[in-house]
Amino acid sequence: VKTLTLARDLRRRRARERHGLFVAEGVRTVEELLASPLDVRGLLVSPQLLAAPRGRELRERVEARGLSVAEVSEQDFASAAETDTPQGVLAIARAPAARLEDLDLSPPATLVVLDGVQDPGNVGTILRTAAALGAAATVALPGTVDLWNAKVVRSAMGAHFHHPAVSCTVDELDAFLAARSIPLWGADARGAPVATVPRPESVALAVGNEGAGLGPAVRARVSQLVSLPIASRVESLNVAVAAGILLYELRR
């Protein structure tokens, strides 16, 4: 019951920040979490998990590690889960303390900056892509969905467990980048085609809200706007696809 109460509480961002904990849902995400160096506090499982062979194996592995497993009814489990198909398992783990100052930014480094990206699936997909394409970190500015939201963690397919995910204000990011002479670029349809702009040694690339694009605070601080060549009758790319192509184009 204690694990159940905690899991329910952790659906709120404030509670996640106060406890320094987050929730990973679904068999695959929990498996990735268990294979990572992160500190797992406990699991909540429902009868649904134990109906599948992969689920039973997962539970055995977890118990062999001496982790606490709380078994609850489907109804109680559903009251704690955040994703659509949690598959009867969620794990509570300590979120790695990620601060801008702690990032390893040995050049050439690429930072992905999220400015008001609101869909958890988009944010999770961007974290997954940033990890896959070797970005140094993903930074969330205010207005972006919490990087440790359970839906974001699920969509990121384990990226959180080895790729630094940091939240900060625009001023904090600006001071941090200025101190390291790292330019801030922004993705915008009116920018220069990205393939035509020489890449700086290190760069921070900001992508904006799904509907409105970059916000005024980031726009005011960007030294270069970059775009992708798209057909004139299409308004825009999905933000996660755009981020993926830009990171691919900028990779070193």
Add this chain to the structure above:
Amino acid sequence: VKTLTLARDLRRRRARERHGLFVAEGVRTVEELLASPLDVRGLLVSPQLLAAPRGRELRERVEARGLSVAEVSEQDFASAAETDTPQGVLAIARAPAARLEDLDLSPPATLVVLDGVQDPGNVGTILRTAAALGAAATVALPGTVDLWNAKVVRSAMGAHFHHPAVSCTVDELDAFLAARSIPLWGADARGAPVATVPRPESVALAVGNEGAGLGPAVRARVSQLVSLPIASRVESLNVAVAAGILLYELRR
């Protein structure tokens, strides 16, 4: 009530195919549909639409065009809608008859082939990306979610209204490509890095299921597997992001 009954019926793929109709949900998708040359049969609206100024404008524009608008209760509207936030409006329209033989494949042409892609959001995002990056068409093979599913239409942000979306069997695709000497490539982590393979004049690029990748029937017919360079500890990219980067790399 007739529009309501029809909209409910059109949630099933069979009914969409029998009637040759599909459903577009949400203010923005319906606006894109109205701006397209497609034949709109009628709208279903709920009080929610008329609570927003943009919704009232939409309704006025629709009525000015002489289109039939059926107003139903929130509850009835919800019984017909498929997406999470339909915003109180859906439109029924004729699906353009898209057959492989009708495609304009003047070289260089790129076709996107979906082999068992199951998530409607991924499929819609791939259609949106294919349209944006100038692909000639998107082709869905069996096992892929229906291209005219309302969630796919919503995610594609209007791509269906000007980008050809075709369903066929692997044999039909194979015969079609063979007759035009267009090679079939497949995206696979074990393939050659895409940037190292010379692009044929025209090419069909297949991407596979979210978990299992390409199926055996497509694998047996592919002349070239191509991959993207990703970090070793990351298993894969999201299929829509991978398709986007590959299309960007292959664009002419």
